[in-house]
Amino acid sequence: MLPARLRTDADLGALNSLALPARAALFACLDSIDDIAEVGAYARRTACRRFVLGGGSNVVLDDAFDGLVLHMALRGRALIGEDGEAVYVRASGGEPWPEFVEWTLAQGWGGLENLTAIPGSVGAAPIQNIGAYGREVGELIASVEYVDLAEGTSHVVSRDDCQFAYRDSVFKQRGWHRDGRVLVTAVVFRLPKRWQAQLGYAGIADTLAEHGVASLATADARQIAKAVAALRQRKLPDPARLPNAGSFFHNPIVEAGHAARLAAEFPAMPQHRQGDGRVKLAAGWLIEQTGWKGRTLGPVGMYAGQALVLVNHGGARSADVRALASAVAHDVRERFSVELHVEPITP
Template sequence: MTNLLTFSADYSLQSLNTFGIAARARQFLRIEQLTQLQAIFADAQLKALPRLVLGGGSNLVLSDQVDALVLQMGLKGRQILDEDEDYVYVQAAAGENWHEFVLWTLEQGLGGMENLSLIPGTVGAAPIQNIGAYGMEIQDVFTGLTAFDFTSGELVDIDKATCAFAYRDSIFKREYKDRMVIVNVRFALPKRWQARLAYVDVAQYLRQHQIDSPTPKDISAAIIEIRQAKLPDPANIGNAGSFFKNPIVPAAQRDSLLAVYPTLVSYRQDSGDYKLAAGWLIDQCGWKGRQLGRAGVYEKQALVLVNHGGATGAEVRALAQAVSADVYARFAVKLEVEPVFF
């Protein structure tokens, strides 16, 4: 084993997951250069171990003991790659903080990513979840990425079509789940920028601040303030952000629910189906502010589960199951969790 692979055994992951779960890893290694991935691939025993690739640990619920080789992506770097008549192309390494990268693009005078401000996590983790907020998803600006393939030991370029992006989903959650480790990600930012102001909260903020012609920085500032008001800071109380996906249901089911619940929050999709606000459904079941053991539902936003101190992964799972069961019993709507349980 080379000096590249200096592992830490029985390593605490509590500070490396935003839920603050006191998990411990069987083996831990921070990846700061590609040669480390290549060295792991070249070692038959290491290659055979179960792997957990960590970004910011913001979309993850850990077990107390993680019996795996935990690789924390620490690859750094961001740059403008190229430009053409329509776009400026930028790239960031997998270990870059997502929000700091968004702010960097804005400092370069580039709009297009501002609606994704203050989303926790790293650049490398963003395509896996197809992160999204306030009327856009990463797929709207994504052009491609480079990943290390643990079946071949090679670096491969993966285009947008291959990623098979869907709502909070991609091929990296399925066929490529344990195969690919994302190394860097590339984006195309439009030169003819247009503001995305579909969400009422954003438009209302701009009106209140008398901003008639918002810039990308204005929209970023608005979204940062809105998110900070609604969502808990993991530094103060452990959480993984929005815990449940907003369920998508057929129009007939939405209409039936609306007849019984006139204040139902829903959004029509291009398919004709409707996206329901999971937070509204959970709130109607009386879960906002409630606890189950040491885990609970955030008092200001029912879509967020929180760690009130010392919660285990099992307690978070039990709470999620209880919330989901109540929502299904009342509305016949199944909730799907966003974070990965490991």
């Protein structure tokens, strides 16, 4: 017998920001711990395939998924403690990320302002270790709470045990984000009381000036959040108007020797040296140099305003997305000998 929360042959078209037509054989919207326990037990009994769907902003859904899609909708956020250096805030996995960031700023807690307006859910943030404008979320996470759906057990892992790296975490390293094993139920954030602005990213200072902030030294967290939101709005299309999944490729990281050879051949190529000596390249710049910015392939294309963003101009399916991603990656590989890796995940 199916748990009350389960639906069959569910339409997922409205649950992914690329607006791809997709259906799931089984679907459950989970908004309580009891729901998670009941549906998780059913999944273990039946050994069905699982996929965890958060805000749907970082996925490429196939036309049909023959297993169980779990939509995380657990809500709640609260201050749970503080010490001399920080406040500790706990947010449930189904909290929409932009709303959560805005709430922390409204309470006077800085730290997450550079990550404002990123689509998605709190539960997805540590898995991807989302980052933008000089900040990664892993820097501000104290712990992550999750359920192992394969074992039916609950766990709490510290920031160190999450093994955060560029767009990476232990959850991705072990493949748990792809096989639907882990459901992040809550994240605890450590937000510093001695707040310091992160203003190193190009464009933030100019945007602050446009918003009437004359001196960077006087900018507060909410002003920076408004500047970041304005920058995102200029660069990235609104998924409600032009469906997309945000940045579609990771910025590739290459060995120093390879980067030096590229710099000699392409002096204008942006390069950012990493702590381990390797060099991060700008995927958007690489894509633009191969002529894909603003170019289409069938119903999909790379956005004219930002070459890193793949957009659905209408009627696209997952096969169209894969074809374009493959073509772009091929051309970048041929010209620069650099591999591009897709950022959104697929069930």
